[in-house]
Structure formats: C-alpha cells, structure tokens
Amino acid sequence: MGCAAVTGSDASGRLENLTSWDADWKGLRVVVAGIGLSGFSAADTLIELGARVVVCDSTDSEETRAKADTLRIVGAVDVLLGGGAAEQLPEIDGQTPELVVTSPGWRPNQPLLAAAASAGIPIWGDVELAWRVRIREGRPTAEWLTITGTNGKTTTVTLAESMLRAAGLRAIAAGNVGTPLLDAIRDPQGYDVIAVELSSFQLHWSSSIAPLASVCLNLAEDHMDWHGGFEGYRADKAKVYENTKVACVYNVEAPATERMVEEADVQEGCRAIGFTTNTPSISMLGVVDDLLVDRAYIEQRRDSAAELASVSDLGDVVPRHLVANALAAAALVRAAGVPAAAVREGIRNYRPSGHRIELVAARDGVLWINDSKATNPHAAHASLSSFHSVVWIAGGLSKGVDYTDLVRDNASRFRAVVLIGRDSTDLGSALRRHAPDVPVIDLATGHTGKDEQLSQDTELDGVQAMRAAVTEALRLAADGDAVLMAPAAASMDQFPSYAHRGAAFIEAVRGIVEGQGFTAKEL
Known part of the structure; x- marks a missing residue:
C-alpha cells in the first residue's frame, strides 16, 4: 500500500x-x-x-x-x-x-x-465521530452532559450517571472512562442521557459537539508535553463549553473555569451555573450547614435554596474535592431535569472507583492511603490537604509539570517523603528547595538525603520499588500520620497503569504492614 x-x-x-x-x-x-x-x-x-x-x-x-x-x-x-x-x-x-x-x-x-x-x-x-452518528432512525437520541477538568472527571461522571439512573433515566457514563463512547452510541436500546468524560486530548480533536450541559471542574498544569504548554492545554479544555444548550457549569473556587464560560460561544438561552463548597450565591449550588443545596434551578432562588443531600451521604470521611465533584454532577443533571430526591438517592447509591483516596489499612495509629490516581500535582494537593501529618510516597513520570507550588504549599505536612519512579529529579529538586528539613528517600538513586545510601545493587522494578517504599514508610511513620501514596506523576515509567501501581501499593501494605504475606506472584 x-x-x-x-x-x-x-x-x-x-x-x-x-x-x-x-x-x-x-x-x-x-x-x-x-x-x-x-x-x-x-x-x-x-x-x-x-x-x-x-x-x-x-x-x-x-x-x-x-x-x-x-x-x-x-x-x-x-x-x-x-x-x-x-x-x-x-x-x-x-x-x-x-x-x-x-x-x-x-x-x-x-x-x-x-x-x-x-x-x-x-x-x-x-x-x-460519535457526535456525528448519534442520531439514528428508530432509536432515541441521547442528550450529552460533558465533563472535563484536570482532576475529578471520573468521580463526577460516575456520580452524574448514578443520579440520572436514580431519576429513572436510561443513562451511562462513557468516553474517557469505562465504555467507549461509540459503543454507547451503538447500544441497540439507546440512552436518554450520556455522561461523557472528556480528556484534553479528546477535546482537541472535537469541533461539533453541542451538549445539553457542560463543566470544566478545575484547571492546573498537566500534559504540558502533549499540548506544547499551558495555553494549548487550557484552550482544549475550554472547548467543553462550546455550543452548550442549557447550562455551562463552572467552579467558583477556580476562576479560570468561569473565564472559560465567559469566552465560550454557546447557544441562545444557555445559563452560567456555579458550584462552590462554600455558601452559594444566586445561580449556584453549594453547601449550607453540611447540606448540599441548589440556588440555581428553583424559581425562588433569590431568597431560598433547595436541599439536595447532606455531606454525610457521600461517606464517613469526605474530602472537600469530593463535595465539589458531587455539586458539579448535581448541577449537570439538574439541567437535564433530575429532581432533588434523585440527586440524593444517586449520591447514596454511588460507589467510588478504586485508587482514589482509598483507605487500605489502619494500624498502630497510622492510616495507609492509596491515591494512585493522583497523577499530577493538582490531584496530589487535594489528597495532601486532607491530612495533617503525612509520609508521602510520590514520583514517577512527571509529564513536564512544575512541582514548586505543590511542595511549597504542603511542606508543613510532610514528616518524610519516599520517592518512587525511575527519575524523580524534578520533584526531588522542589523538595530540596521548599522542604529542606524534610527527610527524603529516593529509591531510584538509593539516596536518603542525609549522606547515606540505601543498600541497592540493581534498579528496582515497579513492584519491588513499591515494596521498598512501603518498608521505608513503615519505618518513618508515627502515631497520627497518614502514609499517602499520591504520586503526582504518571505511572508508565514503572507500571502499565495507575491501577497497577495502586494494586502494587495495596499488596505491599497487606504483605508488609498487616503481615498477611504476598498473595500474588505478579500484579
């Protein structure tokens, strides 16, 4: 050929x-x-x-x-x-x-x-392509709710799916999560609504989509190498709002997303709807007295709010970013006519995906937390800010991001840091500059940061490195600490995926911390 x-x-x-x-x-x-x-x-x-x-x-x-x-x-x-x-x-x-x-x-x-x-x-x-073929004679044409952002996309899209189903709608989460979007489009029965997770890559190659409602959850440096810099990344994320029909949902606590909405070319009558983890103003969803409330989709929004759910409906320990994701999902589905009761039921029915601030073990006053899905600094910051004292396991494929703000803003939380990854030079440099008194162990080099060298004859593979990291963290952690594996980097230098990296951490914690031994020859 x-x-x-x-x-x-x-x-x-x-x-x-x-x-x-x-x-x-x-x-x-x-x-x-x-x-x-x-x-x-x-x-x-x-x-x-x-x-x-x-x-x-x-x-x-x-x-x-x-x-x-x-x-x-x-x-x-x-x-x-x-x-x-x-x-x-x-x-x-x-x-x-x-x-x-x-x-x-x-x-x-x-x-x-x-x-x-x-x-x-x-x-x-x-x-x-999926947008172009979504209309088919003899099948319902699904409305799309489109979700992007540096972090929180999967949580938000699956929460939206749960809320839509609680309202009795035939709905599915698809796109950059789970089911390929074209497979959902070709379903013989069709869907009423599709909650579509969109990466910046997918948005880059899209131009015709006209969603019912859309959201960019947040914006921080990620995939700088692919997009050629932050402005290219931002421009592709902003495409999520183009041609939106009913509601452009933005994060009040991330002003960049509101500016995206202001710049977007939307359809006549489309509204800007904010969400915030604080008290909401008019045309926003937010939190009042530990209740998730709506001041956007009700007629009396000038002087009242509709209760959607309680924070406790999200679980026993609820990080702030999870509340934000739930509010974003609620804002999207309310644009599709989902009643308040179904929002609450959807939240209560929701089961979070693995590897996102997942409690693996609690032993001798130390929490062992798996957040392998924190593949960039913004996601890692959300994890770190949930705890007061942390032994941080981090590092991997950096994707060209800057770790300065992450380390500087969380330096006071670090009891110690254990670096995994084949080359965590950028993260190590940020730690030396902005957390110089924090003990740092770099497993790739064997350096402890104190003129000492770990005994190491050969380069560790991913599973071996994770076991070494957990061993070091066990030695360093004290009562009241959280050992947090939130790498702030992609996994592909040592693992096939973030899920494999998370599974390696879980296996290491169970084998070393809980003394159960290793149950798998290979993860």
Missing part, C-alpha cells in the same frame, strides 16, 4: 453532510490511527457504516494482531501494524484518504497526523 500524496483534499465538502448514522458513509475512505480501545471502536463503527477503512498502529503484538483479526472478520478493512505503519499516511484503494479518525493520545505532530493536516485532510477524534 503506497503513501498518499500530500497535495490537498476536497474531503471536507462530503463530511459536512455526515451528521447522522443514516447519512451516506458508504465508501468513505478513512484512516483510523490506533487500534486501542477508542481506535478499535471507531474502526468497528466505520466498517458497520460501510466506510472503506485502513487502521494503522506502530505496535505489532499478540493483542493488536488479535484485534486486527477481529476487524477483518466483521468487515472489509486493512490493518497495518508495527515498524513504519504509523509514519506515513497510507492510500486507500490507490487514492488519498478523505478522513482520519485518531485515537486521542496521538499528538498533532505525529508523522501520520502531520501528513494528513498538511494535505488538508480533516482529523476527527472518536468523540467527534
């Missing part, structure tokens, strides 16, 4: 009319970039629509070959794997592609995508 010429394309004219499942997709020449969850789902959808599809992925593994075989079984498709498969834009039936659908993690400067952009070929993400 040859390389397509990069001399321009007339593809956009046909694509303008592709706004429903029943539009003329037949024979459309599409390159799908990536064969992961979203790429596979996109290719499968396009095959069903009758498009002519070529899938490209640089990984040639048993898993990708199995996915390729499955796609070949369901329809006509070419799959190119390994080596230079993702380095050039392939031709399809001897012609230039009319469209590229990319997996969200692929950077704009990736060679195949750069070639498509240079040729004037439109590039969509799987979310853009």
